[in-house]
Amino acid sequence: MFTVTELTDLTKISFLLFVVVFALNLLPAFAPPTWTAMSFVGLTIPKIDFVLTALVAAIAATSGRIVLAKLSRVLVRQKWLSEQTQQNVDAIRIGIEGRPVMTFGTVLGYSISPLPSNYLFIAYGLTSLPIAFLALPFFVGRFVSYGFWLKTASTVGDRLDLDWFESAHYFVGYFLASQLLLVPVIYCFTRIDWHAAFAEKRFRWLGKQE
Numbered sequence: 001m002f003t004v005t006e007l008t009d010l011t012k013i014s015f016l017l018f019v020v021v022f023a024l025n026l027l028p029a030f031a032p033p034t035w036t037a038m039s040f041v042g043l044t045i046p047k048i049d050f051v052l053t054a055l056v057a058a059i060a061a062t063s064g065r066i067v068l069a070k071l072s073r074v075l076v077r078q079k080w081l082s083e084q085t086q087q088n089v090d091a092i093r094i095g096i097e098g099r100p101v102m103t104f105g106t107v108l109g110y111s112i113s114p115l116p117s118n119y120l121f122i123a124y125g126l127t128s129l130p131i132a133f134l135a136l137p138f139f140v141g142r143f144v145s146y147g148f149w150l151k152t153a154s155t156v157g158d159r160l161d162l163d164w165f166e167s168a169h170y171f172v173g174y175f176l177a178s179q180l181l182l183v184p185v186i187y188c189f190t191r192i193d194w195h196a197a198f199a200e201k202r203f204r205w206l207g208k209q210e
Helices: 004-026 034-044 050-080 081-088 092-097 101-112 118-123 133-160 169-180 184-192 194-199
Strands: none
Touching: 004 034, 004 050, 034 050, 034 133, 050 118, 050 133, 081 092, 081 101, 081 184, 081 194, 092 194, 101 133, 118 133, 118 184
C-alpha cells in the first residue's frame, strides 16, 4: 500500500509525464520520439512502475496524436488540399474499411515499432475516416512498446552502468533522419492514386491537378 505522501508524489509524476508525452505527440515535427523519453525515464529512475508509467504515457501519446490528426484535418485538408486531392485520399476508406482486421494488425505492429507516428496521424487526418479507427490499435501498440523501452533501458543501464547522456548520441541520428523525411512522406501520400491502389490493385501517381 502507498502512503498519502507516496500517492501524492506518484500523482504529480504521472501528471507531469502525461503533459510531456502529450506535448511531444501533439507536435507535427521535430519533437523527440516518445520511445526515447521512455528510455530516458528507464535509465534515470530506478525501480519505476513499468506498467503504470507505460499506461499513462500511452494514454497521453494517443490523446496527442488524436489532436494532431484533427488539426491536420481542419488546417491542412480543409485549407490547403484541392478537391481532387481530398477525393483521392478519401479513396483509402475503401481499403481500410474493407480490411478491418488487417488494418488493426498493421497499425498495431507499426505502433509497437520505434518508427515515427507523426506521419501516420497527419496522413490519416487528411482522410475522412474516423480517428477512433486508428487510435485503439495505436494505444495498445504504444502501451506495449513503452513498457518494453522502459524495462529494456532500465535493465541495460543497470548492467552496463550507462546513463542517458552516455547513450544520447545513438538517438540523435535516428531523430534527425526521421523528421527530415516528414514533408516528402506526406507529399507522396497525397500524390499516390489511392483509388488505383485499392480498386485496381496497381500503383500510380495522381494525375496533374486541374
